[in-house]
Amino acid sequence: MKLALGLLCTLLFLSGCAGISGNPQRSANIETELESLKNYFASTVISTYNNKSSDTEKKEYRDEVISARIRAIDLNYNEFIKNISEETKKLNIGSDSAVLLLGAAGAISTVTSTQAILAATSSTVTGVKASIDKNAYYDSTLLALVSQMQASRKRILVNIYTGLDLGIKNYSLMRALIDIEDYFQAGTIIGAVGEINKVSGVQKAKAETELSNLLKGTYQKDKAGDAIRAFWKPDGKNINSNNESSLKMWMIKNGIDKTSITLFLRAQHFQDSRVKAVKEIPIQ
DSSP, rough: HHHHHHHHHHHHHHHHHOOOOOEEEEEHHHHHHHHTTGGGSSSSHHHHHHOOHHHHHHHHHHHHHHHHHHHHHHHHHHHHHHHHOOOOOOHHHHHHHEEEEEHHHHHOOOOOOHHHHHHHHHHHHHHHHHHHHHEEEEEEEEHHHHHHHHHHHHHHHHHHHHHTTOOTSSSHHHHHHHHHHHHHHHTSHHHHHHHHHHHHHHHHHHHHHHEEEHSSSSOOOOHHHHHHHHHHHHTTOOHHHHHHHHHHHHHHHHHHSOHHHHHHBBBBGGGHHHHHHHHHHTOO
């Protein structure tokens, strides 16, 4: 009986894992394409670049190498995202199916010992799933990490393509390879976590600065603040985007762009700046 139940569990997991995919099949063979790009990762790439006779030839070779490496990184990255996405579905659906079916089998069984075995097996499956969920990159956490990877990759790709528009004196192959490494790191879990921590740190520092400014200042309601608020929110609730842009531009120009508009409106130490803003924007 125990052996049969063990086989049942195995079959349930396998059935839960079969045929699950959130991605379409590729029309090209990835391994074949990566093999065709291998020469652009050879140890002789830099010497080949240096031996080119003219800047034009160096630029053409630089662009070719960088484009090839971007393509290779993209192919591996897409496979990486596909695999972790599919593994999430397999583990979640497979274990959920096993829990439901084992629970149903326990409910209809008429033999006490069998019920005990099924109940214990069901608890084991549930425990395994809970352990997996706690230690893997699943659900909303995974989505957040992937979103951060996509954003970071696009940001670095803009830098790379901007560099490729330049001559080799301003953007050599070595400089481009450094950016390529950043592009690769941006598509890793560690890179995404690091970027999220960096953004969180910047936001925290900004909030602490605003809080410090608020604490050292005193709330003050004055005519200049009222005028700016009416300019910013004409109906008292909704922001006028054009006026907000004008206000932010003025704040940047005057070195107070690290402060929120709300704090700028009422903090006592911005009293003179508010009067200046009303005159210079100008605000009627």
